[in-house]
Amino acid sequence: MESGNDTQISEFLLLGFSEKPELQPLIFGLFLFMYLITVFGNLLIFLAVSSDPQLHTPMYFFLSNLSFVDICFTSVTIPNILWNIQRQSKGISYAGCISQMHFFLLFAGLDNFLLTVMAYDRYLAICHPLHYTVKMNPQLCGLLVLVSWAMSALNSLLQSLMMLRLSFCTGLEIPHFFCELNQVVRCACSDTFLNDIVIYFAAAILGGGAFTGIIYSYSKIISCIQRISSTQGKYKAFSTCASHLSVVALFYCTVLSVYLSPASTHSSRSNITASVMYTVVTPMLNPFIYSLRNKDIKRALRRFIGMASLKMPTCLWLKKCK
Template identity: 65%
Template structure:
């Protein structure tokens, strides 16, 4: 195929999850329901935390930011798909695709760092309870949020700018329901070695370091909890971490599942379906996990509703 310069590209084609026209109304209804549940659930968590002064603590400060990130993450990936299904179109402009790549990377990275910050918060609360208010002060919480924002933004801009240097072939079909970085790079006709190296390097660092921090935090938490003399104290300590640990398992478990499935199967369509598990499912389930497993959130939601 003849390479085509990126400035001449009008649009990409998002093939979505299925090309069966009879399934399109069903897919539209399903994803519209998922999106509305995601937005409403996370919005209720944010409103409950902001309206209850008892929840103005570092733990719920990070949780409110996680809920807002989930809303934005789901909006970035799902809204364009819903719009295309409604218009019965598969097109997305080159610039919109590039913007979507950047936002997906930004919000996925932000969620990654927020989960690590929440793990650190639980580590300090359980392992250093007497110094908790001193360590987890408002300045540190804001600093962790700003650091997460800046790092995620730099990561997203770096990858987006690296995509700008690529030239693309005539075949601009993306076998996905959103513009995923790996799928966009695969369409390039120019040399993508630098892009691929950057993806693996940055993902290993920005994904691995927070994950190692979470593992270290929970190793220390488990060790500290098991040394507690009373069973009631152990139960209370584990219950404060249960919701966060469930969300961490869901986010990283689905992400690793997508990575493994893409490595073992050559089918891009199956990879697209698997990608639902980390782009759509966690943002929808996180509010339910926290509201069902956390008595403080339940109480605040009852007062709010």
């Protein structure tokens, strides 16, 4: 098929949410509120863990990395939504769409891998407590995070390069609020067979492999908990992974509802709502889930906020002296 000038396109149109003008201020305010809560909450977790020496453990090291990735994850999509609503436009440039898709895949993959690494960490802590500090040493923690970055970066780069080979002619309307990989591929007028193969292969190997690792880790954890004789011991063991299990359930349930739904429902409002859940709501709720029942995080947050409130009057006093 001759592409001609098919690839010389200026922009895609993100159809996104309701087109009713009276709803745009409500959507703008809602997404701005969620974005500020996400950034502020995850930044607090990151700073609290970084500033408290008692939280310099593998579990909180991975949690701080997850908080950083969640800030980046939401920053890929929400600012563009707010900007389009503000200027009353649905357009996104071709380069902007490819870039957004690249970074979305990068941070979505990191979320996926970090949740798997955290499950492995909980498995070692509960099933092999005597060897935990030896096995989960700083070198291994750094290596696991580095491998997560490398695998996610390679996948996002491959998908982006595969996208550049496609030609686009008509039908550049994307029934989504961001440049989602599958939706952009459907806009192409050239053969997408190779792209589809790469997408499904990456999803099966990376997504399926990570999810299988989480399931395996928790099957071992449940087996270990069942062998604990005391009820208090079982509760203590389960409470150490309850927050992570909640985040995993919220993330994967919404992701699976989007990508395992029939093709005929891909552009439905329910599908977009499910996408909002895992791209916006889940990163926003993570700080609350990890801090509400975690005494260490609460203590670190109080300590960090207390230190910040003490430094503020001192800084103001020094400025007055000058």
